Amino acid sequence: MNAITPTRRNFLQSASLVLGMTLPLGKAASAAPAQSGLPFAPNAFVRVSPDNLVTVIIKHVEFGQGPATGLATLVADEMDADWSQIRVEMSPANDPLYKNLAFGTMGTGGSTAIGNSWLQMRSAGASAKAMLVEAAAKRWGVPAASIKVSKGVVSSGRRKASFGELAADAAQLKPPEKPVLKTPDQFTLIGRDTPRVDSVAKTNGTAMFTMDIQRPGMVHSAIAHPPAFGGTVKSVIDSAALAVPGVLAVKTIPHGVVVYARDSYAARKGVAALDVTWDLSKAEKRTTEELYAQFAEAAETPGKPVEKTGDTAAALRGAAKKLEAVYQFPYLAHAPMEPLDAVLEMNGDRLDVWLGSQFQVGELTAIAATLGVPFEKATLHQQFAGGSFGRRVTPAMEFAVEAALAFKAWGKGPVKHVWTRENDIRGGRYRPLAVHVVRGGLDPSGKIVAWDQVVAAQSFMKGTPMEGPELKNKGIDDALTEGIAESYKFANHYVGQHIMEAGVPTLWWRSVGNTHTAYAVETFVDQLLEMAGKDPVAGRLELMEDPRTRAVLARAAEIAGWGSKPPAGRARGVAAWKSFGSYVAQVAEVSKGADGLPKVHKVWVAVDCGIAVNPNVIRAQMESGIGYGLGHALYSEVELGEGGIVKQENFDSYRSLRIAEMPAVEVAILASDANPTGVGEPGLPPIAPAVANAWRKLTGKAVRRLPFAVGGRA
Structure with missing residues (x-):
């Protein structure tokens, strides 16, 4: 994004001048007041004050997804601090110290907060601990190897000292070049349901927003x-x-x-x-229906190839059974509660x-x-x-x-x-409108022998400072078709894309292209498996090559009791998807509501996101992704009417999920020794196709235009 950090900001690299903005977290988890001349600031992320508080500097914005808690957990575990002594502050705007290692500049997005900081924050905590241990060893005249640290107490035999008592001595020492990190079996906080650092303040109203x-x-x-x-x-x-x-x-x-x-x-x-x-x-005057028609016309042609394996056209011509579908996905506003x-x-x-x-x-x-x-x-x-x-x-x-x-x-x-809510809903930067044309073929035994999928949508990266080499040099925007080529592998497989031009500003939206690619793939494969006479779970397992995707699907089916008969008037649907390095499968149990739309009673979720830093936050993000994704799939769209005027203005016309409509959610987190991956977005992609697959089983209606309120009422 061409953001330049002047070199005069590099003075922050001095440990004694680590700065940060204190998050007002409330009485029960209040942040330490800003102090000058702190005796122990071993790196850009950790400060220990004489009153024994450990302040962790957080480089990611906290907008509810939990990085303040997760990143503080990494530091606290490596320090062997007591959770009650941990406080957090937000970092200043400084790229050399606080850039997102996945972006090259400071930023939160792409479900990268924990993943890009996993080793960085642990190393910061381990370094601080090593210096405290060395300070104690010198004070007591004992080998450092004889010293133990537990819950913020440094000890050797009968000698004990708090972090605060050792802070001044530790500040005189040189940080280790390569601090020794814990092995997973030594973790004391990572993997446990530690309380969120912002819960109390957000509950009692003391948390400060802009x-x-x-x-x-x-x-x-x-x-x-x-x-x-x-x-x-x-x-x-x-x-x-x-x-x-x-x-x-x-x-x-x-x-x-x-x-x-x-x-x-x-x-x-x-x-x-x-x-x-x-x-x-010079305004964009086309209506939504006109854009759909033009995008669909483009998607009928191959477009630029993203993946090409075998001869898909020939395989389709020779298929014993064929299926074709056109999917329409509307513009979607983000509609955050704080505009x-x-x-x-x-x-x-x-x-x-x-x-x-x-x-x-x-x-x-x-x-x-x-x-x-x-x-x-x-x-x-x-x-x-x-x-x-x-x-x-x-x-x-x-x-x-x-x-x-x-x-x-x-x-x-x-x-x-x-901004008012009307500014927000009508302000553009939407999830792009997209059209998919998908064709599939089966041989006489029911094997999928051809898959052809073409996507037509706008690119929000094209022509911006964030335009990558793939887009700039080859004209391919990964966001339009992400996940399609990796979901299932077929002998004859074609994925193509058309980058469409429209005057409507678009942007990434929670889980980006996976919001529509997962829906098209997972509902279409469900229909192909049904045509082949195969069970939706067993059929997917036959197709899947990635063992982690297979594992989450099997686990979700297990906890949902897949194969057992659902209550009368209900049906279950399944979907599985990998995004942002994480694997998520969901089973949704659905009935027909009084309004003719799906009523979702329960969702069973299995997730593999590597090492689970805080299981409670992971469960919350799965629930959040389901609620956000379900509400938009059922009700939400931004429509351009006559002259390109946006029809929706506020929550009365841009419908969100209501609390009484939120289904029960059961989450199983798979054990893993892989480095952590994202959870802020991966919970969203499977929910809409899981509901759609249940809905088709229940009503016989394949929903190919979202939201359900437009294309799926029965």
Whole structure:
């Protein structure tokens, strides 16, 4: 993303100057207050204070997925600290110290938080422990090998000392070049259900989000965006807006028309009172149905090959039985509970930004550049964020730039810039609309001898700083077809893609391309297996080559009692998918609801995500992925109507899953000695196809257009 970190920020590499923003975590798990001159800061991630608190610096944003807990667990286990003495702080925006090792810059996404930090955070903890042990050995005049550490207590015979008591001595020592890490059999916290560090604060309301930030003299800003993507402001009549009590000013910026007010209510009222004439001459005016038709026409042709094995066309011609399906997947909004927001303030020549940033250096760089402030004079105060699902970071950092422009246009003091729910739902950066055309063939024995799948969708990477070499040089965007070629292997297998052009801004959305590729593959293979007279689980196991995928499928079937008869009026469906390095299989039990849509009673899940750092967080993320994915599969779509105008505006028209609709979920975590992989996204892809497969078994209806509310009512 071309985010540049000035070299003057490299002073942070000095251990004595490790900085971080304290997360306000509440009384029962409160973060240590920021202190200067801490005696023991052995690396960028660990601090030990004289009061025996261990502060872990977290480089990933916490928006509910649990990295603050998981990363602190890695450090605490290697230090043999007591969990009660662990506190967390959010790191500053600094790439040399805190970059995501998978990205090359600071950022949270792709379910990489634990995976990219697995050895890094453990090494930080092990290094700190080694220095504390060495300090104790020198103080007591004993060999380091004779010293034990358990639950934050360092001991040798009858001698004992806390981390805090040894901190000053340890600070005088040199960190080991290669600290010795524990073997899995030595773990004391990793693999256990340790309490989340943010639960208490989020329960009692003391957790601070950007929405909670107040600054002296702060004004509130709201914005009116063009009604169609690609539109611009032509003229504004602001007299009615300025007449709203509390409204202070109206300004036009490239993104739209901004209203400034003494409070957020007045700002929103001011926006509603604006009379804006929009120039829509260059806007995207096609409707959803027109886009579907054009995408489907493209998907009928081979496109650029992603995988080509054998002669699929010939195998299809000679197949004893054939099946063809066209799948339609709508634009989807992310709809995080906390919409996009930021607070900006200048103090002299220094810039302060309060933001739940997903790509800290990228967003702070964009804001500073927009305002003409040197990066080294800008400080990001990282906050909790109320969800993201991919929305809080874009290749061009548009919201960060918009907030900076709104602040610059005001020019009189701090500004809190907040999107309304309508801004969010109608604001673009959606999960791309996609069409799949899939063809399959069976030989007389029921063996799948041909699989042909072509996807037509937009690329949100093309033409951006995040465009990779595969896309730039070969015109192939892995996100369009990810997982298809790896799911099952056939003698004659073709996967192709068309990158389509549309004026609707798109973006990664929880589990990215797997949101639609898993659905098309897992529902289509289910139908082929049925045509072959094979059981959905047994048939998949015959096709699968990866032992870890086979294991999660077998385990999910086992805990669901696959093969037993479900209650009257219900059916079960299954799906399995690998994404972000993790393997997940799900069995869904479904009945027909009063509204003619699937009612999901229970979902059984088996997951293999490598070593389970915190099983409770893993279970929570599987449940979360199921709830989020199910709600969108059943109800959600963003539709472009006449003139390309978005029809949906708020949760009344962009329907989410309600709490009473959430199914019971049972999660089995498979034991593994592999390094940890992601859990934030892999729980989502299997849920929609598992429900669809159960629904087809129950009603005979194959759902090929999502959401079910549009294409699956029975």
